[in-house]
Amino acid sequence: MKLAVFSTKPYDKRYIEAARDAAAAKATESPANRPASADIEVxxxxxALEEDTVALAKGADAICAFVNDSLSAPVVEALARQxxxxILLRCAGFNHVDLVAAEKAGIMVANVPSYSPEAVAEFAVALIQTLNRNTHRAYNRAREGNFALDGLLGRTLHGKTVGLIGTGKIGIATARIMKGFGCRILAYDPYPSPALEGIGEYKSLDEVLPESDIVSLHCPLMDSTxxxxxxxxxxxMKPGAMLINTSRGGLVDTRAxxxxLKTQHLxxxxxxxxxxxxxxxxxxxxGEIIHDDVLMRLMTFHNVIVTGHQAFFTQEALREIADCTLRNIDEFVVTGTCKNSLTKDLKLVRRDSLPVRGV
Structure with missing residues (x-):
């Protein structure tokens, strides 16, 4: 079996190769249960995968894609012709995949549904702490010998209300951490999780927004969100509230x-x-001129922090992504599908994807 991996960074290759080595070692120990991933050609x-680069998948039995690869209908159809x-996703979200086209083309799409949700939750809390206490500004000041405190005033998190939009595994992990800070936890999710019991309470979105000092997004991107x-x-939202997004950029109207920010409502x-x-x-x-005027305007605000989609980026998460991707391959080779398949029951996937539903 041949696998084409797109949007590859050095760390992707390192962890995928480590997972392959582990599969090969397992095959040596138990030849009768040799996993397909032990012999896969990568x-x-x-x-990135897109219409202009889809030809690179020629000869591959499967492709592995990441969050910013394009898996639109034309790309999926081109993959099928080859x-x-x-299609194996190195992520949980699948908003960039045309599942209908994949189903029609007979291509299985599988994701990595959960990889260290604590990693993303911890990063969301790190952003809250940094933004609240202005540690990013203090760091830059101190490097220039400026130790003045004016302009660095923050707020004590204890007793504040945190509103979580989406209470999947990441949202629940975030709730637990913020509860530990002594915060009141409110949440909005059409599918309440029993895991929130004793940590916070569910309310409607119209109730969560005006009561929250901090609003943190933890839901997938789809038409409804x-x-x-x-x-x-x-x-x-409450005047003076903070907004945190570690989920998907399309959840937020950046211009709004x-x-x-200009009116200081946030x-x-x-x-x-x-x-x-x-x-x-x-x-x-x-070393380039960035032509995205909206992003550049956003980054002129001293009370804005932008990072490069790194919330997931931990050793544990990369290891689980690689391991789960190979497990998906092994199951697919044996059964023609896998437990993480998003196309095994397309109607169910599409129906469940309509509300917010946390990730």
Missing amino acids: VYHEF GVKA RQIINETAIAK VIRA SGVALDVYEGEGALFYDDHS
Whole structure:
């Protein structure tokens, strides 16, 4: 079996190769249960998958893609014509995949549904702490010999209300951490999780927004959640609230956020994701002129933190992503599908994807 991996970074190759080595070792110990991943041929491409690069998948039985790869209908159809039978996502989200096209083409799509949710939750809390206490500004000041405290005033988190939009594994992990800070936890999710019991309480979105000092997003991107934080939602938020997004950039109307920052309705914004990140994130553009005027305007605010979609980026998460991807391959080779398949029951996937439903 041949696997073509797109949007490959050095760390992707390192962890995938480590997972292959582990599979090979397992095969040596138990030849009768030799996993398919022990013999798989892997071709790594630094390029993102899109219509202009889909030809690189020629000869592959499966492809492996990341969050900013394009898996639109034309790309999926081109993959099918080249004989690709499986699309393996190195992520949980699948908003960038045309599942209908994949189903029609007979291509299985599988994701990595959970990889160290604590990693993303911890990063969200790190953004909250940094933004709240201005440690990013203090760091830069101290490096220049400026130890003045004016302009660095923060707020004690203890006793504040944190509103979580989406209570999947990441949202619940975030809730637990913020509860430990002594915060009151409110949450909105059409599918309440029993795991929130004793930590926080569910309310409607219209109730969560005006009561929360901090609003943190932990839901997938789909039609029902696209720009869930827009002009109307921001107007409902408590004056002086902070907004944190470690999920998907399309959940936020960036222009509406800029207007709220200018009027000081929002006291700060921390984004690890951005709606136009596909052309920028995961690459070094420090020697170039960035032409995204919206992003550049956003980054002029001293009370805005933008990071490059790194919340997931821990050793544990990369190891689980690689291991789960190979497990998906092994199951697919044996059964033609796998437990993480998103196309085994397309109607169910699409119905469950309509509400917010946390990740």
